[in-house]
Amino acid sequence: MPSPSPRFRLRTSALVNAALLLALTATAALAQSPKGRALAIEDYYRVKTIGAVQLTPDAKWVTFTVTTRVEETNGTTEERWIVPADGSAPARPFTDADTAIVSFGLRLVNAAGAPGRGGRGAGAGAMAGNAFTITSPDGKFTATVRDTPPPRVEKTYASDFEKRHEERFKGVQFDWVEFHRDGAPFPLPNAKDPQVNPPQEIFLRPAGGGATYDTRQLTTLGLRPTGTQWSPDGTTLLFTADSLYRRENSYGRSEIFTVTTSGTVRRLTPNPDYGYTNARFSPDGRWILATKQLTTDAIIRKKLNHGGATDLVVMPAAGGAERNLTANWDYIPAAAQWSPDGKFVYFTGGIGGTTHLFRVSPEGGAVQQVTTGQRRLGDFAFDKAMTKVAFTVGLKESPSEISVANIDGTNERQLTHVHDAFTSEVALSRAERLQFTSADGTPVEGWLTYPYGYSKADGAKYPLIVSNHGGPHSAIEYGFDFKNQYFAADGYFVLEVNFRSSTGYGEKFLWGTWGAWGTKDGQDVMAGVDYALSRYPIDRKRVASIGHSYGGFMTNWLITQYPSRFAAAVSGAGIVNWTSDFGNADIPRTKETEFLGSPWEEKARNVMIKQSPLTYAGRAKAPTLFINGEIDQRVPFSENMQLFVALKKNGVPAKMIEYANMPHAITGNWNVVHRMLNERRWLDTYMRTAQ
Numbered sequence: 001m002p003s004p005s006p007r008f009r010l011r012t013s014a015l016v017n018a019a020l021l022l023a024l025t026a027t028a029a030l031a032q033s034p035k036g037r038a039l040a041i042e043d044y045y046r047v048k049t050i051g052a053v054q055l056t057p058d059a060k061w062v063t064f065t066v067t068t069r070v071e072e073t074n075g076t077t078e079e080r081w082i083v084p085a086d087g088s089a090p091a092r093p094f095t096d097a098d099t100a101i102v103s104f105g106l107r108l109v110n111a112a113g114a115p116g117r118g119g120r121g122a123g124a125g126a127m128a129g130n131a132f133t134i135t136s137p138d139g140k141f142t143a144t145v146r147d148t149p150p151p152r153v154e155k156t157y158a159s160d161f162e163k164r165h166e167e168r169f170k171g172v173q174f175d176w177v178e179f180h181r182d183g184a185p186f187p188l189p190n191a192k193d194p195q196v197n198p199p200q201e202i203f204l205r206p207a208g209g210g211a212t213y214d215t216r217q218l219t220t221l222g223l224r225p226t227g228t229q230w231s232p233d234g235t236t237l238l239f240t241a242d243s244l245y246r247r248e249n250s251y252g253r254s255e256i257f258t259v260t261t262s263g264t265v266r267r268l269t270p271n272p273d274y275g276y277t278n279a280r281f282s283p284d285g286r287w288i289l290a291t292k293q294l295t296t297d298a299i300i301r302k303k304l305n306h307g308g309a310t311d312l313v314v315m316p317a318a319g320g321a322e323r324n325l326t327a328n329w330d331y332i333p334a335a336a337q338w339s340p341d342g343k344f345v346y347f348t349g350g351i352g353g354t355t356h357l358f359r360v361s362p363e364g365g366a367v368q369q370v371t372t373g374q375r376r377l378g379d380f381a382f383d384k385a386m387t388k389v390a391f392t393v394g395l396k397e398s399p400s401e402i403s404v405a406n407i408d409g410t411n412e413r414q415l416t417h418v419h420d421a422f423t424s425e426v427a428l429s430r431a432e433r434l435q436f437t438s439a440d441g442t443p444v445e446g447w448l449t450y451p452y453g454y455s456k457a458d459g460a461k462y463p464l465i466v467s468n469h470g471g472p473h474s475a476i477e478y479g480f481d482f483k484n485q486y487f488a489a490d491g492y493f494v495l496e497v498n499f500r501s502s503t504g505y506g507e508k509f510l511w512g513t514w515g516a517w518g519t520k521d522g523q524d525v526m527a528g529v530d531y532a533l534s535r536y537p538i539d540r541k542r543v544a545s546i547g548h549s550y551g552g553f554m555t556n557w558l559i560t561q562y563p564s565r566f567a568a569a570v571s572g573a574g575i576v577n578w579t580s581d582f583g584n585a586d587i588p589r590t591k592e593t594e595f596l597g598s599p600w601e602e603k604a605r606n607v608m609i610k611q612s613p614l615t616y617a618g619r620a621k622a623p624t625l626f627i628n629g630e631i632d633q634r635v636p637f638s639e640n641m642q643l644f645v646a647l648k649k650n651g652v653p654a655k656m657i658e659y660a661n662m663p664h665a666i667t668g669n670w671n672v673v674h675r676m677l678n679e680r681r682w683l684d685t686y687m688r689t690a691q
Contacts, residue, residue: 036427038452039489044482044673045069046422050400051379054102055390059383060085061102062390062415063094064402074670083415085388085404091416135207136234141261142207143218143237145225149198177248181586182634183663192248200224202237204261218259225257227278231317232285236260238317240279240290244297251296251589256288258317268319273298276313283342287314287362291336292322299593306511307593312336312345314362325360329367330506333358339386346370348380350504352445353433353477357389357409370409374433376478382407390415394479396431396447398423427452429488436531438500439523442509446497446528447476448536452489461539463567463687464493466529468547468554472501472521473510483676490680492687495532499524499554514594518557518611525554526562541567542687544622546679548572549635549664553613556643559624560616568686569624570679573635573664576617576643578608584636617646623653625682627675629662655682 049067056063062085067078082098083091094102131146157163176190189196199222205215219225223241230237237259244250254275256268268288269276279290294308310332315322325345326333336347344359355377357370371377376394379402387407392400399419405412434446451462465487469476476496484494498505499521500512513521525545533540545555545566552574559569575581579599582591588598595611597604609615624647626640637658647654657678659666666675 034427034453036425039426039428039485041486041673041677043422043426045071045669047399047480047482048418050392050402050416050418053379053381053390053392053402055085055381055383055388056102057384059388062402062404063102066418069669071669074668083402085390085415087413087415091418132228134228134230136230137232138234139207140234141204143228143230144203145200145228146203147198148201150194152195180633182632192246197224202228202259216263218263219265221257221265229280231281232283236317238279238281238288240276253295253297256290266319268315278336280338281317282338282362283340286317288317289314289336289338289345289362291333296589296593303596305514306507309507312347312360323364325362325364326367332503335380350475350477352504353447353475353498355477371405372409374478394477396449396478396480397428399480428485434528434531436527438520438527440520442500442524444497444499444524444527446495448532449484449488449494451491451493456537461537462491462493463542464495464529464532464538464544465683466495466497466525466543466545468525468545468551469496469502470547470549470551472513472517472550473503475502475504486676487680490684493532493536493538495528497525497528515596515607516611517594518554518561522554522557522561525558526565529565544568544570544683544687546570547574552635552640556613559620559622560613563619563621566622568683569622570627570682571624571640571643572627573629573632573640575635575639576614577612577639579605579612581635581639582608584638586633614642614646617643618650620647620650620652623686625679626654626656627666628656629659629664629666631661632664634664653686
């Protein structure tokens with residue numbers, strides 16, 4: 001087999017024609033030539049990660065972390081940096097003086113529960129073992145959430161002989177259904193066992209170290225309160241709790257409760273079909289804001305053909321009907337919080353490939369978009385008065401930096417230039433936003449990253465990599481992707497498609513694959529491929545599909561449904577058999593909901609077989625590299641192994657790479673770099689010969 005080329009274009013008549021045209025196009029080519037070298041794999045260790053953005057209470061400073069990958073240790077280093085919020089000086093690492101001043105200010109604002117990176121409401125305290133303690137705003141009381149385990153029952157044996165053989169046993173044994181979770185020790189402890197996961201109650205005592213007998217138990221619910229916080233007037237505690245957490249075959253339901261200092265408990269969310277999270281008092285204590293969603297149990301019980309909307313609601317703290325603030329906003333709100341004056345609720349949300357800041361009045365009305373532009377904003381942080389907001393800005397063509405703006409989105413300015421030296425040396429490829437229609441006329445969005453040094457004038461045909469996202473309920477967003485840029489530097493176009501089931505395009509689009517994972521979303525991907533082929537100099541004989549998790553499934557699906565369209569593939573942690581996946585994976589709920597049931601139910605079983613790439617394995621022709629983590633329990637190694645065996649039996653080139661001790665997410669610098677090198681080598685090998 002010919003050795004792979006590190007960067008290539010079609011080396012036939014197109015190259016000859018390009019040479020003949022060179023003199024005529026020299027001026028144009030010079031104008032389009034990249035201003036810098038191509039990205040190299042070694043640059044992986046130069047790209048830094050910016051995060052943990054904080055805006056000081058007085059809005060004068062922004063602090064953040066800068067994380068650097070270290071090849072020698074296979075780890076990272078992290079520094080805390082600071083920059084003036086007015087941009088009057090460049091960002092720099094923290095000094096001792098910065099730490100003393102800024103950290104004190106951040107502690108003050110977080111302790112007050114103000115916007116930014118606060119804790120769990122007014123007077124947020126800290127975890128101490130299995131207890132969580134918070135002091136009321138007026139300083140009169142201390143509330144503690146702590147475990148209340150039942151009496152331990154000692155195991156008994158019929159005889160010493162039986163006891164000895166039990167003690168000699170080497171292995172694991174379990175009789176609960178949630179026995180594994182990706183990335184967790186196996187077997188997973190039984191979360192339904194009150195000895196393992198004991199109920200918790202809220203206790204109250206006078207602040208200032210009252211005697212033990214002054215402590216009063218406020219609740220006797222036998223649940224596990226989370227998000228506990230005081231009302232502004234210090235008379236009531238708010239918390240959420242899963243009222244079904246002891247039921248083995250339930251996916252849970254989080255409800256909102258309040259309890260007064262006199263011990264009066266009230267449940268504010270009586271509808272059993274909905275769960276509520278992220279509950280918090282309004283600044284005046286009269287209202288409670290929460291995120292509401294239909295429970296998985298309700299979806300299964302009602303045999304729905306769609307999931308539930310995610311909405312922001314407010315309800316009277318004293319009890320009463322809730323008001324849906326986002327009923328007419330067809331997206332997914334996140335990280336909602338009150339403005340200090342209670343006039344607005346601010347939250348983040350994704351629309352298409354963008355993520356922005358939004359706000360809505362608690363009285364109702366239209367959702368207002370605060371920040372704009374084709375970019376992804378994140379790590380939002382606010383000052384105490386909530387007049388300023390700092391955030392990271394994600395773009396396709398450069399690593400993230402930090403900007404700051406007024407709370408209404410005006411007067412935005414970039415504060416950091418952490419990556420300037422890197423981007424001035426390396427010419428990163430540009431990405432073009434694509435908009436096209438699928439087979440049934442549905443509008444679809446995607447992005448096409450150009451090869452390094454691309455020029456129409458050379459007459460060359462380029463290979464194309466289709467990179468599929470995971471989820472499926474996630475999305476390609478604006479943001480720097482090293483692997484895509486690495487492939488572009490190697491001479492590839494890279495296509496990304498937000499296919500049906502992606503977030504950011506409304507409820508109908510989000511649930512558009514219900515009962516048929518792979519069908520409409522696969523059509524969306526192929527519509528993107530055809531769109532790119534019709535408008536860009538791409539060699540239709542040199543198209544590959546890659547992806548991880550759902551992207552791995554999508555790759556497995558595409559090479560079995562459209563076998564003549566793909567010259568190579570790389571499938572990372574891809575499902576091939578939904579019936580085997582049901583019991584082997586740690587998330588059977590995806591099959592119970594979106595596949596309409598369990599494998600022993602005929603309708604659901606037929607769907608699982610129909611939508612399994614293994615069913616069509618005899619069609620596949622694309623040489624495929626399979627990549628998995630050794631201890632992946634989200635998409636077990638056995639899934640891709642089935643398709644690997646099928647391809648090998650059918651004479652199709654295939655290879656497997658298994659990363660030791662890796663769960664579903666294959667992490668670690670060495671693994672990530674090794675994976676990229678092997679993916680590129682595989683694609684170069686089969687895409688270069690597919691002419």
